[in-house]
Amino acid sequence: MSGEKLTPSSGASSGSVDVVKGINGLDKVVLRDPRGSSAEVYLYGAHVTSWKNDHGEELLFVSNKAIFKPPKPIRGGIPICFPQFSNLGPLDGHGFARIRFWSIDNSPPPLQTNTSSKTFVDLILKPSEEDARVWPHSYEYRLRVALGPAGELSLTSRVRNTNADGKPFSFTFAYHTYFSVSDISEVRVEGLETLDYLDNLQHRERFTEQGDALTFESEVDKIYLSTPTKIAILDHEKKRTFVVRKEGLPDAVVWNPWDK
Numbered sequence: 001m002s003g004e005k006l007t008p009s010s011g012a013s014s015g016s017v018d019v020v021k022g023i024n025g026l027d028k029v030v031l032r033d034p035r036g037s038s039a040e041v042y043l044y045g046a047h048v049t050s051w052k053n054d055h056g057e058e059l060l061f062v063s064n065k066a067i068f069k070p071p072k073p074i075r076g077g078i079p080i081c082f083p084q085f086s087n088l089g090p091l092d093g094h095g096f097a098r099i100r101f102w103s104i105d106n107s108p109p110p111l112q113t114n115t116s117s118k119t120f121v122d123l124i125l126k127p128s129e130e131d132a133r134v135w136p137h138s139y140e141y142r143l144r145v146a147l148g149p150a151g152e153l154s155l156t157s158r159v160r161n162t163n164a165d166g167k168p169f170s171f172t173f174a175y176h177t178y179f180s181v182s183d184i185s186e187v188r189v190e191g192l193e194t195l196d197y198l199d200n201l202q203h204r205e206r207f208t209e210q211g212d213a214l215t216f217e218s219e220v221d222k223i224y225l226s227t228p229t230k231i232a233i234l235d236h237e238k239k240r241t242f243v244v245r246k247e248g249l250p251d252a253v254v255w256n257p258w259d260k
């Protein structure tokens with residue numbers, strides 16, 4: 001495998017960050033923690049396509065029909081929806097960030113984080129002329145993808161308004177994470193009970209969730225409003241729990257298309 005090393009990986013406790021060629025020759029960054037966990041991020045879309053725990057088990061779902069061919073979005077992993085989530089605006093669904101080539105930012109502004117991870121990469125997206133025609137704002141979007149010592153994956157987004165006249169802009173945004181689970185009938189989501197949601201399958205009508213943890217019996221596509229900072233996805237068959245922690249992102253979408 002040929003590649004570029006971004007940080008020296010000397011010493012047993014430090015991780016490694018390498019840039020290598022992925023599917024169809026697209027560049028990807030591979031983060032590895034010495035305890036065995038890893039993550040992969042394609043520069044195309046700043047798209048995390050793999051996250052493995054220290055047993056080498058894949059934790060993200062990527063469709064076997066996923067096409068790694070620009071300008072198609074990659075189906076699975078963690079697509080970045082920016083500057084528009086879904087069809088909540090005039091742009092194509094989920095905006096353009098997931099179908100743009102991002103760059104590695106070797107000297108990002110300092111970032112205060114609550115993890116001690118040294119295994120990370122900073123990616124940056126700036127507007128292209130083509131994007132400026134449909135979304136006329138000047139910005140710098142920085143994404144840090146970090147792998148923590150316990151194998152935890154964290155994504156931190158920073159969007160800076162670089163409009164010359166300081167004119168504000170607004171956007172909608174989501175990390176559209178596809179978690180890998182076993183049999184969906186064995187899965188429960190905790191933390192969203194009793195909350196209000198907009199049902200995408202019913203013209204975004206507003207309903208209130210009942211008191212029990214969520215289970216799945218058919219297609220689900222709901223936007224939960226004002227959700228807690230911690231949501232858990234329990235997979236009984238795999239005996240595995242994903243704990244999703246978030247800051248600054250009030251809503252949470254639960255989507256299961258049922259048919260792959």
Ligand SMILES: O=P(O)(O)OC[C@H]1O[C@H](O)[C@H](O)[C@@H](O)[C@@H]1O
Nearest residue numbers: 073086093094200221222253255
């Ligand atoms: O097919 P995509 O453009 O990747 O979108 C996939 C899905 O994204 C979100 O979760 C929306 O709520 C769904 O309605 C949509 O189908």
